[in-house]
Amino acid sequence: MISLKKFLDDAENGTQKKSGNGEAVELLPATVAAYRSALREMGSSSLDACPALGGELQDGLNKLGERLSAGITLEAVEATEKDARERLQEWGRRAAKHSQERTGEIKEILITMARTAEAVGERDQRCATQISTVTSQLQRIASLEDLTQIRTSLKKSAAELKTSIDRMAAEGKAAVEKARLEISGYQEKLEKAEQIAARDSLTGVRSRLWVESLIAQRIEHGLPLCVAIIDLDGFKKVNDEHGHVVGDEVLKLFAGELKSACRSSDTIGRWGGDEFILVLDCQIAEARTQTERLTQWVCGDYTVQAGCGPMKLKLAASIGLAEHQAEETMKDLLARADGEMYRQKSARRVKR
Numbered sequence: 373m374i375s376l377k378k379f380l381d382d383a384e385n386g387t388q389k390k391s392g393n394g395e396a397v398e399l400l401p402a403t404v405a406a407y408r409s410a411l412r413e414m415g416s417s418s419l420d421a422c423p424a425l426g427g428e429l430q431d432g433l434n435k436l437g438e439r440l441s442a443g444i445t446l447e448a449v450e451a452t453e454k455d456a457r458e459r460l461q462e463w464g465r466r467a468a469k470h471s472q473e474r475t476g477e478i479k480e481i482l483i484t485m486a487r488t489a490e491a492v493g494e495r496d497q498r499c500a501t502q503i504s505t506v507t508s509q510l511q512r513i514a515s516l517e518d519l520t521q522i523r524t525s526l527k528k529s530a531a532e533l534k535t536s537i538d539r540m541a542a543e544g545k546a547a548v549e550k551a552r553l554e555i556s557g558y559q560e561k562l563e564k565a566e567q568i569a570a571r572d573s574l575t576g577v578r579s580r581l582w583v584e585s586l587i588a589q590r591i592e593h594g595l596p597l598c599v600a601i602i603d604l605d606g607f608k609k610v611n612d613e614h615g616h617v618v619g620d621e622v623l624k625l626f627a628g629e630l631k632s633a634c635r636s637s638d639t640i641g642r643w644g645g646d647e648f649i650l651v652l653d654c655q656i657a658e659a660r661t662q663t664e665r666l667t668q669w670v671c672g673d674y675t676v677q678a679g680c681g682p683m684k685l686k687l688a689a690s691i692g693l694a695e696h697q698a699e700e701t702m703k704d705l706l707a708r709a710d711g712e713m714y715r716q717k718s719a720r721r722v723k724r
Contacts, residue, residue, distance in 0.1 A: 432455075583649055583651060599649060601709045602649070603646060603648075605690055625676065634662075672686065691713060
């Protein structure tokens, strides 16, 4: 954003470029639009590159782009640049870790398959050698003329053959059991990875992707459904004045209060940044009663452990509620809830 900041510096210093007739060149709107488009494309690309983690980054970059459209100042541009850089760096670290974990899982299953194939190959080679030995003995028996010798040799060969077959069966069973145990362990690791992906790493509530999947299922089966988007008022100020460590602690405490206040049938997820989402399997009247009770429970004083010791912060939240309508898509339902939340937030600003 160097060019955008330079443009603003020039505007403040009176050195903004002029056209041929002496009028100021209106580059700012086009430059801002270009930066907003770049942020949107970076978010979209992150979703393509890593679907499991790209949604949160895309949402955050879109919000940064929206911030640029409201009151362009040098301070706003610098803050947006800093936030975008931090978000991209954090996403890069998480995406690298995610890719490394998936690569490790694939490596393990390939090793398991290779070991199983090797064990079966060794067993087959031993069995072939044993059967070849018994066959040679039977051929020698065929050349015997003494019935007693034939009987003795047959009994010995039959015993050896039975021992070989029993050993083959035991080794085969052991190889299969070993492979079963290794693959079972791999399955457990995959299930654990899926559980981790279903949870927000900071707050412990459901992840955005998991909540979206739940909403899609409820819509597909025609079940009652309301969603509430919850946004912490003034959370940016907490980060700016006290740092991101305190901000993260506030998010964890707030999520804990949400879990305490919600019913067992409600689903809580982190939507991104300081926004949470609540999925309620009821109709709008019951959902409105629940969110009103929720507001009274989660809003108020919080004690946060800061570097200088315990610190009290007063938190408020805006909640946008919407009920799913017939033939409505998930995108439209969430847009209505998001719009209601912003209307509530704007109304509170006016009252202040």
